[in-house]
Amino acid sequence: MKLFKQNTEYTTPQIIILAATGLLLGFLLITQSRYFTSYVTTLGRDSGENVFRKIQMLKTSNNDLAEEISKLELQLQEVSNQALALETINKDIQKNKLITGDIAIYGPGIEIEIGTQLSDIWFTDIVNELFAAGVQAVSINSLRLTDTTIGFDKLPNGQIMLNNVILTPPYKFAVIGEKTNIKQVIETSGGIIERLKSTYQDFNYKITEKDRIEMSKI
Amino acid sequence: MSNSIKIISVCTGIFVGVLMTVQFRTSTPAASSYPLDQLEAQKQLIKEYIDEEAVLKSRISLLRDKIDTSLKNNEALIKTSNLETLNRLKASMGLTLKSGEGFTIELNDSPFIDRDNIPKEEPGLVYAADIRDLVNLLRSHKVEGIAINGQRVIAASTITSVGNTVMINNSHLAPPFTVSAIGDFDSLMLRLQDPATLTDLQKRVTENGIRFSIQKSPYVILPVYNGLFHTNFIQAATNETI
Numbered sequence: 001m002k003l004f005k006q007n008t009e010y011t012t013p014q015i016i017i018l019a020a021t022g023l024l025l026g027f028l029l030i031t032q033s034r035y036f037t038s039y040v041t042t043l044g045r046d047s048g049e050n051v052f053r054k055i056q057m058l059k060t061s062n063n064d065l066a067e068e069i070s071k072l073e074l075q076l077q078e079v080s081n082q083a084l085a086l087e088t089i090n091k092d093i094q095k096n097k098l099i100t101g102d103i104a105i106y107g108p109g110i111e112i113e114i115g116t117q118l119s120d121i122w123f124t125d126i127v128n129e130l131f132a133a134g135v136q137a138v139s140i141n142s143l144r145l146t147d148t149t150i151g152f153d154k155l156p157n158g159q160i161m162l163n164n165v166i167l168t169p170p171y172k173f174a175v176i177g178e179k180t181n182i183k184q185v186i187e188t189s190g191g192i193i194e195r196l197k198s199t200y201q202d203f204n205y206k207i208t209e210k211d212r213i214e215m216s217k218i
Numbered sequence: 219m220s221n222s223i224k225i226i227s228v229c230t231g232i233f234v235g236v237l238m239t240v241q242f243r244t245s246t247p248a249a250s251s252y253p254l255d256q257l258e259a260q261k262q263l264i265k266e267y268i269d270e271e272a273v274l275k276s277r278i279s280l281l282r283d284k285i286d287t288s289l290k291n292n293e294a295l296i297k298t299s300n301l302e303t304l305n306r307l308k309a310s311m312g313l314t315l316k317s318g319e320g321f322t323i324e325l326n327d328s329p330f331i332d333r334d335n336i337p338k339e340e341p342g343l344v345y346a347a348d349i350r351d352l353v354n355l356l357r358s359h360k361v362e363g364i365a366i367n368g369q370r371v372i373a374a375s376t377i378t379s380v381g382n383t384v385m386i387n388n389s390h391l392a393p394p395f396t397v398s399a400i401g402d403f404d405s406l407m408l409r410l411q412d413p414a415t416l417t418d419l420q421k422r423v424t425e426n427g428i429r430f431s432i433q434k435s436p437y438v439i440l441p442v443y444n445g446l447f448h449t450n451f452i453q454a455a456t457n458e459t460i
Contacts, residue, residue, distance in 0.1 A: 014223070021230050028237040045347040046379040054380040055260065058267035061388040065274035068446050072281035079288045089289070089300050094454065096307035099374075099447055104455035124354045125347070132376040136451050147310050147373045151357030154414075177451050214455065 045125055045195065098137075101146040101218035105137060107176035109213040110183055114171045114196075115204045120154040122196065123162075126173060129192040133185035135177035137215055141167055142174075144215045179209045268390050275389070275444045282313065282442065312372040312443035316363045318400040320438035323352065326394035328427030333382050333393065341426040344393055346379035348419050348428075349386070352397060353377065355416060359409060361401030363440045367391045370443040387445040394429070403434040 078088040097103045112126075127145065130138055138145045143162055153161045160167045175182060187193050187207070197203045293301060308314050327333055328342030336343065353371055356364055364371040369386045371377075378385050385391065409415055410432070422428045 017227075021227075021234065025230065025234055025237070028234065046345055054383070055263060055267065057380070057385075057388065058264065058271065062267060062270050062274060064446050064448075065271065065278065069274060069277050069281065072278060072285065076281055076285050076288065079285055079292065082292060085289070085292045086296055086300070089296055089304055093300065093304050093307060095447075095449055096304070096311060098449050098452045098454060100307050100310050102307070105452050106455050107451040107453055109451070120354070121347070121351060124350045128350055128376055128378065131374050132378050134448070136448050145373055147312065149357070149373060150360055151354040153358040156414075 045121070099146070101144055101148070104215065104217045105176070106212050106214045107136070108179050108211050109135070109137075109174065109176040109209075110179045111208045111210055111213065112173040112175075112186075113206045113208070114173070115169055115206075116196075116200050116202055117158075117169050118160070118171065118196075118200070119158075120152045120160050122199075123152040123160060123167075123171075125195075126192055129186060130173065130175050130182070133177070133182045135175040135182055137176040139174045139215050141165075141172055142216070144218060146218055148218060174213045174215065176213050176215070183207055183209065271389065279442060279444050311447070312363070312370045312440075315442055316400060316440040317437060318362065319403075319436055320361070320398065320400040321403045321406065321432055321434050322438065323397040323399075323432045324394050324429070325349070325352065325397065326429040329429070330427060336382065341422050342428060343382060344384070344395060344428060346377050346384050349384065349395060349397075350377045351416055351419065355409070356397070356399050356401070356406075359401060359406050361399040364397065364399045365440040366395055366397050368441055370441050372443050372445075374447070375443075375445070387443070398435075398438045398440060400438050400440065403432075407432070 075088060075092070078084040098105055123140070127138060127140075140162060143149070143165060150163050155161055155166070185191060193205065196205075289296065289301065289304075305314070309316070325344050325348065327344055331340060331342045333343060349366065353364060353366075366377075366386055369375075369389055369391065371386065375387050376385070383390055384393075384395070413420065419428070419430070423430045
C-alpha cells in the first residue's frame with residue numbers, strides 16, 4: 001500500500017516507461033502462452049501438419065507402387081508361360097509364407113525396449129508408426145504380429161493382453177527392416193518416441209540396432 | 219526515483235528478459251510461412267500424386283486379377299496342392315475378396331465442422347487415432363476381415379494422418395468413414411455398451427457431435443488389399459523352430 005502513496009512522486013517519463021513495460025509484458029505473456037498451447041497440442045497421438053512429409057510419403061508410395069507393377073508384369077509373363085508357372089507359384093508361396101507367419105524368419109532390424117507401463121492405445125500407435133516407417137515384420141515380447149493376431153485388449157485391472165497373453169514391461173518390440181531409417185523415423189521430432197515422452201513423465205526406452213532379429217513361426 | 223520503484227523496475231526487467239529468452243527459444247512449427255502461390259502449387263502437387271496413386275493401384279489390382287486368371291487356366295499343369303496353398307496364403311493376406319455376415323460402422327465428423335478450415339485438435343473431428351482404436355477393437359473382437367472406405371485393412375496397414383487428412387494404406391480418405399467387417403454383430407454391440415470401450419470417442423460422440431452409427435448386415439463384401447508387401451529385408455530361417 002505504501003507504493004501507491006508514492007504515486008505522486010512519479011515523473012511523466014517514468015509513467016511512460018512503466019506503461020510501455022506493462023504492455024510489452026502483457027504481449028509477451030499472451031504470445032508465449034499461445035505458442036506453448038500450440039506446441040503441446042501438436043504432440044497429440046497423431047503427427048502434426050507437414051506438407052513436405054505428406055508429399056514425401058506420396059512420392060515414396062507411388063515409386064513403390066510402380067516397382068510392384070513391374071514385378072507383377074513379370075510375374076504375369078511367367079505364369080502365362082507353362083514352363084515357368086510352377087516355379088513362379090512356388091516362389092510366390094515362399095514369399096507369402098514370410099508374411100503370414102507360416103515359417104520362421106530373420107533379418108536386420110531394431111529392438112525397442114520400453115520399461116514404462118503403457119496403456120493399450122499406445123501399442124496400436126507404436127505398431128502403426130513402425131509399419132508407417134517401413135518395417136516388414138513386428139513382434140512384441142516375442143509374439144509375432146500377423147493377420148491372425150487378435151487386437152490389444154485392456155483388462156479391467158489395466159493390464160494389456162495380446163493373443164491371450166498378458167504383456168508386462170519391459171515391452172520388447174522387435175522389428176525387421178532398414179534399421180537406421182526406422183530408428184530415425186521413430187525418434188524424429190513429433191515422432192512416436194517424443195509423443196510417448198510427452199505423455200509419460202517416467203518414460204524410459206532403449207533402442208538397439210541389430211544385424212539379426214529372429215521371429216518364430218506362428 | 220525511490221528504492222521501491224528501482225526494485226520493481228529491476229524485477230520487471232529480469233522477468234521480461236526471461237520471457238523474451240523463452241519466447242525466442244521455443245521451437246514451434248509455424249502454421250504457414252509460405253506465399254499463397256507456393257501453397258497452391260503444393261496442393262496441386264499432392265493432388266497429382268493422389269491421382270497417380272489411384273491409377274497405379276487400379277493397375278496393380280488388374281494385374282493381380284490377370285495372374286489369378288492365368289493360374290486358373292494352367293490349373294491342370296500346376297499341382298492342385300500348390301494352388302490351394304497359394305490361395306490359402308493369399309486369403310490370409312487379404313489378397314482375395316471376402317464376404318460374409320457382419321456389420322458396417324459409420325463414423326463422421328460433427329455436422330458443424332468444415333474439415334478443411336478448422337484448427338488442430340478439434341474434438342468434433344474424426345482422427346486417424348479414432349479409426350486405429352476402432353480397428354483394434356474389431357481385431358480384439360476377432361472379426362474375420364475389415365475394410366474402410368474400400369481399403370482392405372490388414373496387419374501391416376497404416377492408419378495415419380497428416381494434419382486433418384486421414385490416410386489408410388497411404389490412400390487419402392475423406393469422411394464419412396465406413397468401416398465394414400465380417401464378424402458377430404450382437405457381441406460387438408454388447409462390447410460397445412461398455413463405457414470403458416472407446417472411452418474418448420464415446421465422450422466426443424456425446425459432447426462434440428461426432429456421428430457414430432452401426433448397422434448389422436447379412437452380407438458384407440471386403441475388397442482385395444491393393445497395397446504392397448515388402449519382404450526384401452526378411453529371410454526364411456532354415457531352422458523353423460527359432
